[in-house]
Amino acid sequence: MLLYDNLGINEAGHLTIGGLDTVSLTEEYGNPLYVMDEDQIRRNCRVYTEAMGRYLPEGSRPLYAGKALCFKALYPIIESEGFGADVVSPGEIFTALAGGFDPAGLYYHGTAKTDWDINYAIDNKVGWFIVDNYNELEALDRIAGEKGVIQDILLRITVGIDPHTQEKINTGRIDSQFGVAVDTGQAAQFVERSVQLRNVRLHGFHSHIGSQIFESEPFMDQVDKLLDFAVNMRERFGFTAEVFNLGGGFGVQYTEADPAISIEENIRQIGEHLRKGCSEHDFPLPRILMEPGRSIAANAGITLYKTTGVKEIDGYLNYVTVDGGMTDNIRFALYKADYTMTNASRMNEAQDYLCTVAGRCCESGDRIAEDIHLQKPERGDIIAVLGTGAYNYSMASNYNRVPKPAMAMVSGGTSRLVIRAQTFEDMIACEL
Numbered sequence: 001m002l003l004y005d006n007l008g009i010n011e012a013g014h015l016t017i018g019g020l021d022t023v024s025l026t027e028e029y030g031n032p033l034y035v036m037d038e039d040q041i042r043r044n045c046r047v048y049t050e051a052m053g054r055y056l057p058e059g060s061r062p063l064y065a066g067k068a069l070c071f072k073a074l075y076p077i078i079e080s081e082g083f084g085a086d087v088v089s090p091g092e093i094f095t096a097l098a099g100g101f102d103p104a105g106l107y108y109h110g111t112a113k114t115d116w117d118i119n120y121a122i123d124n125k126v127g128w129f130i131v132d133n134y135n136e137l138e139a140l141d142r143i144a145g146e147k148g149v150i151q152d153i154l155l156r157i158t159v160g161i162d163p164h165t166q167e168k169i170n171t172g173r174i175d176s177q178f179g180v181a182v183d184t185g186q187a188a189q190f191v192e193r194s195v196q197l198r199n200v201r202l203h204g205f206h207s208h209i210g211s212q213i214f215e216s217e218p219f220m221d222q223v224d225k226l227l228d229f230a231v232n233m234r235e236r237f238g239f240t241a242e243v244f245n246l247g248g249g250f251g252v253q254y255t256e257a258d259p260a261i262s263i264e265e266n267i268r269q270i271g272e273h274l275r276k277g278c279s280e281h282d283f284p285l286p287r288i289l290m291e292p293g294r295s296i297a298a299n300a301g302i303t304l305y306k307t308t309g310v311k312e313i314d315g316y317l318n319y320v321t322v323d324g325g326m327t328d329n330i331r332f333a334l335y336k337a338d339y340t341m342t343n344a345s346r347m348n349e350a351q352d353y354l355c356t357v358a359g360r361c362c363e364s365g366d367r368i369a370e371d372i373h374l375q376k377p378e379r380g381d382i383i384a385v386l387g388t389g390a391y392n393y394s395m396a397s398n399y400n401r402v403p404k405p406a407m408a409m410v411s412g413g414t415s416r417l418v419i420r421a422q423t424f425e426d427m428i429a430c431e432l
């Protein structure tokens with residue numbers, strides 16, 4: 001029922017995270033409240049650093065994908081765990097730097113970088129650009145030239161893998177809007193042009209095949225395709241890639257129906273597969289970069305809501321309404337994402353009350369879950385949604401002028417505020 005090891009139940013019958021009472025956390029910091037467990041974030045990071053250190057070529061490194069969860073205080077944590085970071089916008093660059101992150105460890109993604117964005121990243125000494133397309137390549141070379149900089153780059157290529165996940169989080173197919181396709185021959189032209197340009201220095205390739213992937217085959221296929229492409233580029237243009245960035249995408253358990261995967265075992269298999277392929281093609285082992293986002297943040301976070309009511313529509317269904325919803329967690333509205341929920345105030349009662357949990361917005365799609373079982377709540381109970389560390393705060397909005405909630409970080413049995421709740425004044429701060 002608790003899904004994650006860092007959760008528990010105390011004598012009061014309340015849910016705990018990192019040993020702390022969740023009901024007390026809402027009394028201290030307000031509600032709704034995001035709670036992140038720093039110790040769990042660090043454990044998640046170490047799965048990558050240890051397995052990559054053991055099974056992948058020297059110099060391999062994980063990069064944290066900030067789009068999953070981005071705020072200042074997170075960056076010192078992931079940097080101290082040996083991670084670089086994948087950033088997708090000047091706003092994420094700004095946030096990472098505000099958190100003290102070394103810009104040399106930043107890898108700048110994005111399919112629609114403007115000249116302003118490129119200038120901003122170069123001026124802030126972002127270590128790496130992951131160039132998405134031909135137009136960006138030319139613009140980057142021109143702007144880097146104007147600044148007298150030689151910019152290190154990887155090229156984002158699309159290897160044509162369908163990892164059988166949902167459409168909206170599937171990015172590796174040929175017709176994806178991200179990257180340049182290998183199968184159309186355009187990725188080869190992309191490489192040919194990159195090696196001619198004087199203000200960029202190409203080191204290798206990036207590909208990201210999707211998200212919430214539970215099988216290891218798509219990643220093996222991806223390594224095969226990257227290697228075939230790299231071998232081909234060596235033959236045709238004399239360019240030998242020394243970096244393969246495999247992107248993110250390892251799946252996490254949101255409910256008990258999701259399989260548990262071993263990231264360590266997957267990385268071991270990737271390493272074995274890579275070494276075999278490289279020796280067959282007599283290709284020097286490239287450094288491997290991986291970009292986990294969800295698998296670092298998701299299971300380290302929960303959201304705590306206060307129940308505002310229980311509405312029983314006789315003969316139809318029961319609604320439990322809470323003081324948050326699509327403004328702090330849009331994933332159900334976007335793609336019917338499943339979550340595990342529990343009544344944090346009544347952990348010792350039977351979880352047998354069938355209900356749909358609705359948020360506070362004027363929007364019939366504002367739901368967190370449909371047809372789930374909870375310990376029957378009363379107004380004032382704290383409802384916990386588990387596994388909300390990724391793609392919740394980072395996708396939050398002010399729809400209906402709902403302020404974004406605060407975030408507390410727990411670690412070693414204590415808690416601290418890392419993001420204060422937005423105020424009404426914050427919401428009108430830009431309005432003249």
Ligand SMILES: *Cc1c(COP(=O)(O)O)cnc(C)c1O
Nearest residue numbers: 065208211248249291292293294
């Ligand atoms: C989304 C994304 C990631 C992170 O994916 P997760 O599924 O959260 O691990 C990494 N790299 C790129 C390019 C992405 O678009």
